[in-house]
Amino acid sequence: MTPDEKFKHYAMIYYQEHGDLYVKMDTVIDGYRLGRKISGYRVAKKGREGRALSDEMEQWLNAHGMVWDAAGRTGHVRAVVCMEEPGRIFASIMEASRWAGVKSGNICCCIHGLQHSAGVHPVTGEVLHWIAADQWEAMSKKEQEERLNQLEDGVSYPNKFGAAFFAQLAVQGQIADFRREVAAADLFPVKINRSYDFGLSLSDPDRVDLLVEFHGGQHLKEDKRDFSKKFGRSKQEEIDNDRLKRKLAYRYGFSTQTYLTVNCRESRMGHMVEMISKSPLGARFDLKRIDWEKCERQALDSYVKQVCALYAQGYPLTRIAEQMKLGKCTVPRYLKRGAAAGISDYQPVRHEQVRIICVETGQVFPSMAEAARFCNISSGNLGQILNTPKAAGKDPHTGRLLHWQDYEIWLKMSAREKEEIRQKITAFCMQRPIICLEEPGRIFESTVKAAAWCGGDPSCISKCLRKIYEHTGKHPVTKEPLHWSYYGFGKT
Incomplete structure (x- = not known):
């Protein structure tokens, strides 16, 4: 089956069910991304370079109810919400695109989960995230807050820092626009599943002039850390993938001056500022106008922001660690990062x-x-x-x-x-949770509850905790003798 035959097969499935080819971008049938293919034909119809549409295919599409101007079709205009302006509802994607100064197609991709963000806030310069208004209004207030907190979770710190940096360049007029996760197939006539971290448009928003890669430690030979468990690929696989993307860019017109990499080995503001300044970006743009602390604030993940918010409300560090399920040493580290970004007044004890x-x-x-x-x-x-x-x-x-x-x-x-x-202190020690060393994953709030589980005596368990007895009680399944300890301390 040729690619055209395959497309027609799945298009007919959609046509027989709906009566036309008003296919949304996120439409997938049996794993075939029909929505993306239809979108490509719409782009080709407009005469975009690099896209081809034969007369035969155009006639076939017209005969089966192809909707070429999908955004302007009556009855299908969808209201959207910018999550950085949650109280403001845009009646259509076109209205939102005019406000954000970004193409409507990019906002559409955000709504369907095909793009992470689109455009920058015209006042604050923040990167913007979009969601359908009906989907947003269907959420409870708590769900909306969680969605806002999770906007940037799962995105690496260097990528978030870079997005905030390029957003400021766009607001200042130093670049026309930028895109995140630019697919190679959208730039070059290839069918390869690769993407570049950022694509920058210097003058024409429809053209990508610079490709920028922010390389963390997993991409660098000199970094000896093992990232295979975290990213699922070995260091050599990452390096080979980077080499392939670079060769592909060079083959289709990019050069060492337009394909740039930034060393982001350390995820901290000082290192990022230094590496961006030393890269060709430092010579090309005026970095004196950049608010680096603002970049840091936008790059911090929601855990850091939530920890800083709890600290501002007067929560002690130990309580924050318990509530956020973080390590005791992690909380002050997050607070230090928040203080460096100006969102916390935390001052570490000397x-x-x-x-x-x-x-x-x-x-x-x-x-x-x-x-x-x-x-x-x-x-x-x-x-x-x-x-x-x-x-x-x-x-x-x-x-x-x-x-x-x-x-x-x-x-x-x-x-x-x-x-x-x-x-x-004495009262707290009496209330401390305890564990059975034979069942370390099970935590008991008191000796009474522990005794009920094993059929033992609470006073005997208490004596075990004070090292008077070595063991007491028997496991309800294995019948082996049980050893006890306060939660957080191993067997001594």
Whole structure:
């Protein structure tokens, strides 16, 4: 079956069901992307270069109700919402395209999931994301918030940073337009499934003048990290793929001056600014007008923004980690990135300047780093539980869990206040969740619930936790003896 015969076969299936060929872009029949093929014929009808439409095919399409001007067909104009302006509904895609200064086809591709974003905000310069108005209004408020938070999740930091950078160039008039994830098949007369990170239009929005690739560590030979599990391809496969795309671009008119790569080995603002400045982009554009902090704010993923929002509401770091299901060391790292981007007022504690005291031993350490070395943990972990009833580290001599307080604050406390803190620590330890080492994935809120599961005695489990007994109770399935520990601490 030839390509034309295959197309006619699936087009007839659609025609017999609908009575015409008003085929939407996202239409797929048995894996055949009929919508994309029809869209290609519409483009060819307009005389676009690189697209061919034979007289025979045009006659066949007309005979089967082909709708050439799909965007302007009466009754099919679809209202859209820009998710960066969720309170504003555009009556048609054409109205939205005029507001955003982008082609209506790009917005249409966004709505059908064929393109990630389209255009930039005329005031803020943000990259714009689109959704059908009826789909948006059908969502609950919570679903809308989640959708907004997930707009850029799953997109790499360098690509988001690059999109924010090019959006500012477009707003400033240094470029006419830019596109993300430009398919090779849309640029060249090939049927190869490859795409380029960015396509820049310097003067004519319909023409791509520059191709730009933002290469993370997985593309670089000098980076020895293994990304195969994360991206599903080995480093050599990534490099071979990059070589193929570069040869393809060179074959069809691009050169070292118009096909550019940016080293994005490190996902941080300072590195990105340095690498963009050193690349040919730095010589071609005026980077002094770029607001790099704005690029960073738009590149940060929703987790960083949510962590900063919780911190601004007064949540302690440990509570943020629990609510967001993040590691205790991850939260301050996200807050530092938020502070660098100007969306948080977080100021990390200088561990070497904070004297702390161990509640159990009364020993005073000149810095958090010294105390962390004493109990063989990281100063970051110790800092997370400072002035809380939670423990961090064990006494190297007795194995006892240790609790910590800021020494300057401790000195100002009365004896009664200190005793209240000790009582809080004791009460918290009694409420700590526990695990059975034979079933580490199962967490029990109390010894009573653990005893109910294994048919044991709560007091015996408590003695196991205090190392008085070695084991107690039997597994309800395997009948093996059970060992117990507080959640977060392994068997000692």
